[in-house]
Amino acid sequence: MDSSPNTKHIAFLGDYIPRRCGIATFTADICEAVATAFPQTQCIVGSVNDRPEGYEYPERVRFEIDERELDSYRRAAEFLNINNVEVLSVQHEFGIYGGPAGSHLLTLLREVRRPIVTTLHTVLSEPNPDQRMVMEQLNQLSNRFIVMAERGQRMLESVYGVDPGKIDLIPHGVIDMPFIDSNFFKDIFGVEGKTVLLTFGLLSPNKGIEYVIEALPAILKRHPNVVYLVLGATHPHLLAHEGEAYRERLEQLAKKRGVANQVIFHNRFVTVEELKEFIGAADIYITPYLNVAQVTSGTLAYTFGAGKAIISTPYWHAQELLAGDRGVLVPFRDAPGIAEGVNHFLSNPTLMTAMRKRAWKAGREMIWPVVAERYMESFERARASLSRPSVEMAAVRTIENANYPMPPLKLDHLYTMSDHTGIFQHAIYNVPNYHEGYCTDDNARAFIFTVLLQEAGERDSRLDRLASSYLAFLWYAFDANTCRFRNFMSHHREWIERAGSEDSHARALWAVGTALGRSRDHGHRSLCALLFQRGLSPVARFSSPRAWAFAILAIHEYLRAFSGDRVVSQMRDVLAGQLLGLYRANAGAGWQWFEQTVTYDNAKLSHALILSGYWTSNGEMLDIGLTSLRWLLEAQTADSGHFTPIGCHGFWIRGGERARFDQQPLEAHAMLSACLEAFAVTRDTNWRDAAQQCFEWFLGRNDLGEPLYDPTTGGCRDALLQDHLNQNQGAESSLAFYLSHAELTLVKSRAIETPQTCAA
Template identity: 35%
Template sequence: MRIIILGNYMPRRCGIATFTTNLANSILAANDKKETNNEVLVVAMNDHDQIYEYPDIVKYTIKQQEPNDYNTAANFINGLNADVCIFQHEFGIFGGESGVYALRLLQQLKMPIITTLHTILQTPSYHEKHILKKIGHLSQKLIVMSHLAIDFLTTIYEIPLQKIEFIHHGVPDFSNVENTSTKFNYSGKKVLGTFGFLGRSKGIETVINALPKVVNKHPNVIYVVLGQTHPNVKKHSNEEYRDYLKDLAESNNVANNVIFEDDFLEEEDIKSFLVESDIYITPYLNEAQITSGTICYAIGAGACIVSTPFWHAKELLADNRGKTFAFGNSDDLAETLCDLLDNPEKIAQIKEAAFNYGKKLYWNKIGLQYIKELNKINNTPLITHDEKPLSLPKFSMDHIKRLTDDMGILEHANYSIPDYKEGYCLDDNSRALLLVLMAYELGVDKNSIGLADVYLRYIKLMQMEDGFFHNDMSYEKKFLDEKGSEDSFGRTIWAMGYLIRLAPNDSHFQFAKDTFFKAYHHFEKITSIRAIASIIIGFCHFLKRYPDNENIIHLMNSLTYKLLNQYKDESDNEWKWFEPILCYDNAIIPLALWHAYDRIKDKEIFDVASKSTDFLDKETYKKDRISLVGNTWYYKGKKRPAQGQQPINAMAMIMMYSKAFEVTKEIKYHERMLVAFSWFTGNNDLFIPLYDEESKGCCDGLETHCVNRNQGAESTISYLLSYLTVWSSKQAILKASQNLLTEDEILTT
């Protein structure tokens, strides 16, 4: 079997590199026993532009913060014809927010994936939670190193139990360790020890504060702190923590009893140190550590372990395999240490229990357990990486209500918290009005119609005497512009046209007519093609109620042909678009033409709507997902940027596909609409959802390295209007199929 292992690798100095190196060696060692015949190839992660002298087993390296490296690595791995990939996951070793770049690599692999999880968080951040859920979706099997991890994966991350396998963290064979190390000479001393990278979370000060009481009873005790400062800590704080510990030992008058061995030691030296230590201490300050390689080494060595009760320690030290003391409690630790040193038989009993249990952790046994899982996966069908069929989350206006006060809907939010200092805008209040009207009309949320009065009051306040509108208002109720944008004007006319067509009561109907016709004399003066598009859509709704209004019919024809002329001026054989640029809210323009064609039935309108829709589709549909033009914009003849992808663009795409399907009945448009909606739920360039199931809001955008976690009005309205568009389209298909399909077929549709 040809096996790819992806992770850190020695000589890089970190726990993951040590683990990956030992795992590779343990799998290859099984070949020597003629139990298997496996080939192992390694793809290694490089950090901070570091370059390491890797052994020949490492065939490829990835720069942590280079997004394109993950794509080229996926192509390289796929070209190796491997049977399986063992992926070592730790949030900090991959690039992007919380290591999100790893997903773009895993998504492209064409082989089964087994993932070893080194960290599983009980209270993950938004990115951490969704990254791990996606890894669970992409992996055939997840390997965990504690039983608590299984509970976390099934309950917090919703990963099926059958995907999870428990395998201990491997350790060297301690069954016959000879003390050949020349690094340590502590003869005549009672040795307390801690090893591993140094950092404040290790809690070494707890031990140093306990030493005065211990040394008072046992003056021949020394405490050996073995290991270098963690490279990331050293980069930011140099040796600040080590210097603090040395000063603390001096002030406690135990400096002669504390030895700092500042070195990165070879495995044989660590083995000798652990076997020769009288008591091994892990004084970590944080309970939330699901896996600890150092305490596994100590168990494997048969050490007498005294530890704080962090998660992994509580499992490993059960059944008298060690002692625990309260986090940060030096008095508790001193009492435990003195009791053990006073009673050597207790130390011996703990060592024996630990040693007997630790035999299960030796790498030769762990390697065989991995091989067993690899063989299982290699002999079962590959689970594809395809997303589940689209299922809509429950519709919720909770975040819209959170952003709405007596004045209107606030424009921005800090995360999901309304940002009052940024005030309000007409764009969002008009879109919010359209949202509550659609939710009411479609019967998805009839109660939200009460918000319509709030948004209508804001629209009334912003309309000027000449019929145009202000756009921006501060929270202190001051206008922030002399005149609003044409785009905000167009979006308001769209909302008024919809309200005229489908007003829930006469007051709203009369209000919409007054506002619409007060703005009437501005319609033909508008030059922004996105504003024109919005106005055309508003006209089409208006004409559903007043199909014979010659003035509006004339204006709609006039504005529609402005768009067609713009297309003729700017398009060519390759660039079938209305401008020399793709920027924001692009699909609103072909959407308007589909609406216009539905009314006018002019072949020229149909041709331009089709060509521009297909052009936009070609530019955004990538590898079974939508990759939107970002807010840095795409200029004709230039490279297309992807950063800053925004929900408003996704919404316009969804509406465009929906209307194109309604007009043409071509199923490809319906399918594209569903794919475009899945951009919100995680089928995007980062594979992280923008819809937040906790807040019921939508994140503001997709950057190259993270999701923008702010949840402003535009983003959440865009998501909810997209939701209603998809819901309406699916209901229309279902209704049309009722008399033609069986019950099972209807449910599938």
């Protein structure tokens, strides 16, 4: 298992401690196990309350659900949707949720827009109509099921028709305890020198404890040093209806059978550390449960994993776990059988030790860290499975909605994200994130966008002010002493680095070059000329291929106005030659690319060579630009015909599989811009259609069939993940949409007589 999974935000749903029930304990255990095994992952809990006042929950519990209130489930779903949860882990038991057979849960699951992994703590072979309905709905709404026993898996398939491919068999987690002598713990409970039998768990009549008490006289007759510890508080629901009547009946039975001194009741709900001591002190663990249809038992799993000798009635989980001589099964409601099993163990210590060792060794695959890894694997599969059907869905939508109309340009979010200093880098949803401040990269993109709008004839005083702010930021970012642009600035207008990256420097050049080639604002052009002249020379020392490409785009924009500048033309030739050499060194059969890894802003490399090859009449350079772009387009086109950019989680290393997610708006824009340049050069309408295909990615023609463009704000969401959208609308993603819109609009609004450098 990769120690760095893609899943970073997980919500667990179920009962939770300090509520006293097995599901509450399990939810807490699996949540903490996952959080411990994957510390970079944020784990939160939604807990179901069975009483109006709720419980004093630990901080892990972020929201509460009133078991009986349907609206509470809807509010919980909305909480999950707005809190960037990536997967929901549901603990399912019919009795812990409201409605017939716990059907209130379905309301939450229908409204939550996240992959769902449901752990089934009960699987019924003969469900009533309400239970069957709930299970059928769970099958439709859950991306995966987790069961803890093979019988549960078989019943899901045979009784409920669940696809075997969506079922994960993961054992109940157990405490990691060493294989040690029980005498080490016995003095804690005052039973040193005794042979200890143990049963633990919430007390209720279905536990069958009375049959162990009935068996004690026959056990004591042969082994008089035996004591029987009964650990656990009475089940809260039973306590509410009849108090301690069941425990009192057990105490009276012990007196009646003359074994009251050998039966020790511990009427409390213990911590994990205390439970380890009780289990450690036990020589034999007994589960005399009365119901065969019990597919999971946490108490059985815990003692099995601790390597205890176990005697159990043959309910389903016990049959499976104790197979292979890892324990002894006795008939239901059979006190003589229990006595015979205990006496057989105590008379054959070698046999008992061998069974203990087999159980303990098998239990190493059940300890919580191992189970946590298995759960994370299931979560990752759930997210992956959600994206695969969505690809098919997107294909269907593509056929049904072949036309994705271009929305009108709405700049509300651009104004929201900008102030008199510049444009903020990031947003929390659609609200500027002051903590992340500003960067040169985004102000350069924003300045290019205002230039394109002015070229298209937009006349708006607000845009003029924004353009001046963005250019002023670039001027302030330029360090005259080093001739380098700084990149990151705090909200307090303090630079947090002495020099920015090569890429950010070249993007700034690209912005001022665009103004020199296209702007009609004399003041802007004059300032841009200063920045261009002073900032170009450092590029000769750069090693970043993308910085070379951005600088080439900047130069071609500049040469629109100053085509006779030999020094700048020579710099273009040097940088384009370096890109050409890079391609020659790395390209080969099946890999027509400039590097051994395809990473980010990829199409800019092809774009730069297309421009340089065309304007310098270098046929080889133009051909490589078009060939590499065509190869990249084919690699980023799904079988159904929609654009699917290479994801940033792993990118694409030569010889490996390309990362499908997270898909970035930056890639859609880079590809669109390059395709428009290819169309301008070749007049091949396939390139124009490819650009349209890239633009439609923003509108919902993508792997999830979900639009990244937000028509209510005019902004664009930050990424398309494998199962949902990143709902933040940062500057880079929104500007990628704005620039794509502007470039495509320019092409559609006029016939292109000669190649035009497509900005962005």
